[in-house]
Amino acid sequence: MNVLIRATSLILGLTLAVAAGACGGGESTPAGTAAPAATAVTNPVDPATAGSITGSVKLEGKPPAAATINLSSDDYCAKQGPKTTRTFVVDGDGLQNVFVYIKDGLGNLKFPVPTTPVVLDQKGCWYEPRVFGIQVGQPFNIVNSDDTLHNIHALPMNNREFNRGQRLKGEKYSTVFTTAEVMVPFKCDVHKWMNAWVGVLPHPFYAVTGAGGSFELKGLPPGTYTVEAWHEKLGTQTQMVTIGATESKPITFMFKV
């Protein structure tokens, strides 16, 4: 009989050993979410010579039709009206919700961090906005405008992962990102269709395409830049762009489906 007891103990031990190994191998994360110590930084760009990159993101081909989302798992969400997937938001041939940013070319320039919080709202059982940008260290507020429960689950590679529950309307969670990362996904595990992405950058030169797929990166110092456009489904494209003093250079990204 002791054999049975020993065998059971061995199996339990092996299982726990697997778990213990996991605890030891995990990536350590910062304990808190406090913003890095603020140091006074003035904008290094001379407004008199600043230029801009303007343009648009186009979509070639016909995107898949938006699918109707099953909202039956939450009566509150169902009452907000029917929903369809938002993977491709197309305006003419312009593609919206594309994150466009300066990937490289700014050297070691340091930029002031805005004190105005970026807000991600859970509203009508959607994330608003779906795609957005933020600077490293900038206040970031997540609010729940819905009269139902949401969890906000960030899945970064380089920043601290978090998963917060917001059960009440008006509830707010404030945090900051400490490391540049493009993109950090968010999801709501309660409502599977809720997804959002944020681009975290050490500078303010980013934009999200709007009507007609247009964007503008303004206030750039003269120089040569790598500009990247990111789409949640279609991936990334990059272009090299050189702008002179006060120059505004137009570019176009073309994604295909």
Add this chain to the structure above:
Amino acid sequence: MRLMRHLFASLVAASTAVLIFAGGLVTSTESGLSVPDWPTTYGYSMFTFPLSKMVGGIRYEHTHRLIASTVGFLIVVLAIWLWRTEPRAWVRRLGYIALGAVITQGVLGGITVLFFLPDPISIAHASLAQVVFSLTMTIAVVTSPGWMQAYSTHGPAPDDRLLQRMAIVTAVVVYIQIIVGATMRHTGAGLAIPDFPLAFGQLIPPQWDEKIAIHFAHRIGALIASLCVLATTGHVFFHHRSRAELVRPSILLLVLVATQVTLGALTVLSHKDVLINSLHVVTGGCVLATTVVLALRAHRARFGRTVGVGATGAGSTQQDPAYTVRVPSRGHA
């Protein structure tokens, strides 16, 4: 009272199977993090969380927690019951081990939520669940009237060493297969090979990565486990066909393995349909538990010889013949 205890142990085992199914639903619907806190639920005590707030993925996760709490409570009662009334020390110890395992299981469940489902913790949680199920099933078996009487209705229980070894090997192989399955499930490798029965149209995958390797290992494991089950049950049918206590679990085992392989295939072909996927998890647990039952019964004669005389424990002052059955037979029945 003894019969009541056996029925209660059987109820605990059945409720553990229900819990495993509920856990399968949580992972199949990817709802594991829909309740971000633990042991509370959105700040509420687990037991006061309003039903009206059980929306979306919370339904699966919170229901899993409630069932887990119930099973934990039932195992506490079972362990105390055994402690107070069971003369056999090793059966009482099984109760303590089951209690320790279910507490550990609960803690692993909490850790996996708080640390965002790290694969090793989630795999350990899934694997330990099957151990808890097998432990409760073991207690149900060894407290049963049939076990007490050494299944002696049709003569002494056989002491077939070969069958004993085969049954143990089968149980171990099935458990390893379950761990590989849990690894596949929690590393997102369930559809790494998208076709069945072939792999990318071939017998052996033409391309490899970590997920394909895990997935393919699970398929090979299914083949090995099935062969082990066939060999063990075949041995029972050939050598012990008059022993109902061995034939019945053997028949059940064959049915379960056939069902399990079918569910595994359908999981791939249905692109991980939630219900099929979850049934695959709990059926795997039932296969393991049945191999454990078969292994225990195959060893019954050895228990009778080595356990019982003077085996009085808490709550018992005199020797009970049901605990002192001696079976002298050896070799094939």
